Amino acid sequence: MDFLDSQVWKEPADYIAIVRHQHGVVDAVKVFKFKHWGISLLDRFKDMDPGRLVVTSGGPIQESIADDAANLSDDPIFSVGGDLAFNWVYGDNGHRIVMTGGFLAPEPPVRDVSENNTHGFGNHFACRCKSNTGSNAAWKHEISNIQDCAWPSCLNQKMQGTDHAVA
Numbered sequence: 001m002d003f004l005d006s007q008v009w010k011e012p013a014d015y016i017a018i019v020r021h022q023h024g025v026v027d028a029v030k031v032f033k034f035k036h037w038g039i040s041l042l043d044r045f046k047d048m049d050p051g052r053l054v055v056t057s058g059g060p061i062q063e064s065i066a067d068d069a070a071n072l073s074d075d076p077i078f079s080v081g082g083d084l085a086f087n088w089v090y091g092d093n094g095h096r097i098v099m100t101g102g103f104l105a106p107e108p109p110v111r112d113v114s115e116n117n118t119h120g121f122g123n124h125f126a127c128r129c130k131s132n133t134g135s136n137a138a139w140k141h142e143i144s145n146i147q148d149c150a151w152p153s154c155l156n157q158k159m160q161g162t163d164h165a166v167a
Contacts, residue, residue, distance in 0.1 A: 009040065009041055009042045010042050011116060012040055012041050013034065013041050014037040015033050017031045022070070027066040028072070029064045030062070032083070033057075035055060035056055035057050045086060045096060048087045048129045051086070051087035051089040053086045053087060053125065054083050054084070054085045055086050058136050059081060059083060065078060076119045077120070080102040083099070084098075085098050085099070088118060090105040090106065090118065092129070093123070094123075095124075096120070096123075097121040098120035102119060102120070103119070120131045
């Protein structure tokens with residue numbers, strides 16, 4: 001289970017580590033250095049408008065993946081290179097954390113419909129993400145796997161973990 005300490009959330013953060021675990025055992029870690037120091041995670045994540053912030057530079061400063069780590073090919077963090085971007089909003093979709101090396105939907109969307117093909121952490125599809133209103137609980141997905149599954153032709157998006165809604 002993930003843990004969030006309300007006091008630590010408000011402390012300035014200069015680095016961030018993303019740790020992947022399977023059944024309580026760590027199997028992958030990426031550590032990044034923020035471009036701008038002295039800003040809390042709360043402040044970095046609280047505003048989806050304007051959003052689309054690339055918050056690191058130069059990729060991970062440390063990366064470790066266990067030899068026996070499974071299911072890496074579609075992992076939204078560990079199968080993709082680049083930097084971290086926060087609050088990636090496009091159309092009626094938003095993502096709290098994405099990697100710049102993955103597919104990043106443009107704003108405004110190129111087509112008339114949202115593509116739903118940007119994947120990462122804290123995904124929310126079919127919402128008014130910039131204003132944090134009009135959300136649809138059925139389309140919240142905490143971790144969405146890398147896949148070519150563009151809406152509306154694909155309605156069976158794969159997710160990781162157990163903390164997501166059923167669409």
